[in-house]
Amino acid sequence: MIGAFYQPASVVVDLDCLKTLPPRELASGLAEVIKYGIILDGAFFNWLEENLDALLRLDGPAMAYCIRRCCELKAEVVAADERETGLRALLNLGHTFGHAIEAEMGYGNWLHGEAVAAGMVMAARTSERLGQFSSAETQRIITLLTRAGLPVNGPREMSAQAYLPHMLRDKKVLAGEMRLILPLAIGKSEVRSGRFARACS
Template sequence: MEKITVSLGYRSYPITISAGLLKYSASFLPLKSGDNAMLVTNQTLAALYLHKLLTLLNKADVKIDYVILPDGEQYKNLSVMNQIFTALLQKSHGRETTLIALGGGVIGDMTGFAAASYQRGVRFIQVPTTLLSQVDASVGGKTGVNHEMGKNMIGAFYQPVSVIIDTDCLSTLPPRELAAGLAEVIKYGIILDSEFFQWLEEHLDAILALDSKVMRFCIRRCCELKVKVVEHDECESNIRTLLNLGHTFAHAIETHVGYGNWLHGEAVAAGIVMAAYTSEILGEFMSVDTIRIINLLKRAHLPVRGPTNMNAEAYLPYMMRDKKVVKGNIRFVLPLAIGRAEIRTGIDQNIVIKAINTLQNS
């Protein structure tokens, strides 16, 4: 069992990583006998885990209710999130209740935002079931929903009380979902840890095969890197922005093509390459490193170009509505070398368009 602590003063919490955690009620600390809880999951995961977890927590004398949401990024909105509030009110849950988010990034984000909002704040536990949520979305307290004009535009920073990562959940993932999670994994190596990037190049086949020892190290290393950043910049006023490598491009893709048509990790993969090309054109990044990134993303079965029906100019309106825009200036995260990145503003939009076009025509 691996344990990492997110140190945020009185809001500190543990991340626990191991196989088989969902078999034991003790994994769900700080829940205890006599507590009330509401499990939030989606239709796909309910078929796999709901009965088992309800039985487990009932035996631990936790009064547990549940709400099942539709599955998919296209349902990550205020209307669907309202189903959580309705279920809480119908079952007379008060401020002492705890929400449990069982699912990927969509369920985690919506449940966390509901927890931040319900009666002005209740506890919630993250139980991420996808690779993307285990290495990224469940850690750090970003919660929210999408708007038709922009991704994750409505939300709050609100930390969970614990994160429970059961690596056995990955065995149920479709290959496309596993690949999408690898985009966020690769991102960490590019922006923060060149040795980890090289390790990924050497161990990618074992990761795709879900080798238990390799997966445990991979997830732990990603969590360690993210925790270090979050502890220094919880609300993304500075260095936490680095974790958004590729995301400014990616959010434009997701919004343009319609939520759920491209998985978040797929859009991030293409966005990472666009950021690398932008940095190359500025003379800040070596083409040999861009090639390494492209090769690793391809081996992970991820796209390295944007949608064919989205021209370069179409990205800009979405980028201008991005959360990272400050006083009308888009903030881009650009790689400077494998393992090092910077936040840049004032980049000529023609350079961004050129980078996208160069990639799409390559």
């Protein structure tokens, strides 16, 4: 995969396009929405818990607010760290595990949002094992993702050992050391470096 740092001249949001998505693709997109609540905005996560059913039925006002808030949150992060040297890495919550799932299972077999959803739960459980996150908040994440129709566990056929080679090729690896995005509370997260093999397993 190749990425580039070029900002758009304009952004068009057409809510009618969402009506063309199959339910599985809509759910996949909601994984990234839920991510914003976990990493940056606890009040938005609370709102998602209260309004998820409206989003799933593509309620116009609910969807408009949801998209606007996600754009605001991402814009704040990108404005502070355009080239992803620090803060912007928070946007990758769940992606280190998720990219490993996508690579191991074959791209397209798991949608990106599905892999990220499972990855966010793995990150929450890792943070729990490190004593930084409560089991009650992990359960809130699991409940919301489940309601959205998203997986909360990785593929059964993928062993813990299968993740590591992919994770060590992650773009966030620095000087050979893995860095994970870990939630500290709903609405707060950090980039953490270190040896995570035991906590991740």
